[in-house]
Amino acid sequence: MNILNIMWAGGAPFASIHKVHQQILSQASPSAEVKTWLLQGQGTECGVDVGEVREWQLSSARLKGRHFWRFARPLMRARFRQALVDSDARLLLLDGMGVARTLLPVLKSLPDIRVVVIFHGSARLNAGDQALFQALPASRLTLVAVSSTLADSLAHDLQMPVTPLRSAFDPEAFRAELFTREQARARLGLPQGDTPVLGAVGRLVSEKGFGYLLDAFAAALDTRPDLRLVIIGEGSKRTALEQRIEALGLHGKVLLTGHLNEAAQLYRAFDWVAIPSLEEGLGLVMQEAVMAGVPVLCSDLEVFSEQLGSAGWYAPVNDTQAWSEAIDRAFSASSRAINAEQYRMLAPDEAWSSFSQAARALFS
Incomplete structure (x- = not known):
């Protein structure tokens, strides 16, 4: 199975998030092919081995559709869709709410891909986030939080199941x-x-x-x-x-x-x-x-x-x-x-x- 690990960014501020994803990915089958996308930053900044890395080099303004970038959003999503098809990935790990907002609209038209969204901290949810998650059937989407406390909070806010996965190390x-x-x-x-x-x-x-x-x-x-x-x-x-x-x-x-x-x-x-x-x-x-x-x-x-x-x-x-x-x-x-x-x-x-x-x- 091809697994695509999609992260918001590399660099020191995100080191702990990369650690968590690395620990999760360590439990995948040895035969699984794992690749990572960084929407911002460089692979050398990750601090841990996250597999083969594709660097998208996108600004926060563009990812969030701010200012004139909102007009370019259809083109960005089309690029993501083609890249996902080319990757032949069957499972995506998405790093939190920002990555979910960027990728989930694209995934509605790719029914063979299953998605796990991993929350690492409290998320500033907006009115459209619940609808964003509900657009994918439960068989394709799993929401995960790194502690029971966080999972309970998100489940209450989203009115959706959120699975606690308390991060740990060997x-x-x-x-x-x-x-x-x-x-x-x-x-x-x-x-x-x-x-x-x-x-x-x-x-x-x-x-x-x-x-x-x-x-x-x-x-x-x-x-x-x-x-x-x-x-x-x-x-x-x-x-x-x-x-x-x-x-x-x-x-x-x-x-x-x-x-x-x-x-x-x-x-x-x-x-x-x-x-x-x-x-x-x-x-x-x-x-x-x-x-x-x-x-x-x-x-x-x-x-x-x-x-x-x-x-x-x-x-x-x-x-x-x-x-x-x-x-x-x-x-x-x-x-x-x-x-x-x-x-x-x-x-x-x-x-x-x-x-x-x-x-x-x-x-x-």
């Missing part, structure tokens, strides 16, 4: 790639030994909550002056975060590394990982940190409690004082014991087994 393979604590700290230029380090990983965008994390970290330094903070990631808010670091007098205490291809190998450099997100579809960073042996302090979001339950260390969203106090408590606790309990609750081995089985069902 724990053994993941741990085999990890740097040791010494290697990871050397890679990040951090002091060796017992210097306490709080880590964070994610795009430098508003919804990741790094702005108020800096405020909370600065307050925590009053009682823990030797604490360091490392944020791995890149994004549109870098300049704002750099200015905040300067204003808070955190030079030498906070490291913004930018995007690192080996980010998933560096968790052992940290004593705790902070996830101050304002919203999340799943939170792969939480899974990666726990599997690496590092406990997490995260926002009090339903999607995190879905995975960590009573073992989670939660702080209210966007509450600087509560986060400062939580950071102080975390570095007074036994990180090893807390990680052991979080690992038990996350149950990565069982989660990987369940994920693999559910992913294989998508290809059957």
Whole structure:
């Protein structure tokens, strides 16, 4: 069976989405031929192996039909239709709502192709989206979300079934790639030994909550002056975060590394990982940190409690004082014991087994 994996874009901001698709595609039959389309960006920017890549190099304005591009939409759809016919694909994996809006109108006239739309986070739905999905029969269309929390929310909004497929990693393979604590700290230029380090990983965008994390970290330094903070990631808010670091007098205490291809190998450099997100579809960073042996302090979001339950260390969203106090408590606790309990609750081995089985069902 030919499988076509259609992604909105490549690049560091979409790395976690490509990881999820790669994990799903790893469960396809070895005889399946997998190809990837990138509507924007380059294949070399994906960060993971997504098979043979076709780069469409389309702008967001053109894909969304903005301004005069709405007049070119029929021509763009005709190009997509011919390319789909030429691909001989029988199954498409579509990356979220934007790709679905672009491709589903074309697929109505291609009845031999089955479609799986994968939602990675909350989608800004418009009035026509429900009709867009209803235009394809249920036998041809499956909607999937990367957590039960997200699936329930989308099912309510769309009034359609959405299958939860909680993304997971092979724990053994993941741990085999990890740097040791010494290697990871050397890679990040951090002091060796017992210097306490709080880590964070994610795009430098508003919804990741790094702005108020800096405020909370600065307050925590009053009682823990030797604490360091490392944020791995890149994004549109870098300049704002750099200015905040300067204003808070955190030079030498906070490291913004930018995007690192080996980010998933560096968790052992940290004593705790902070996830101050304002919203999340799943939170792969939480899974990666726990599997690496590092406990997490995260926002009090339903999607995190879905995975960590009573073992989670939660702080209210966007509450600087509560986060400062939580950071102080975390570095007074036994990180090893807390990680052991979080690992038990996350149950990565069982989660990987369940994920693999559910992913294989998508290809059957």
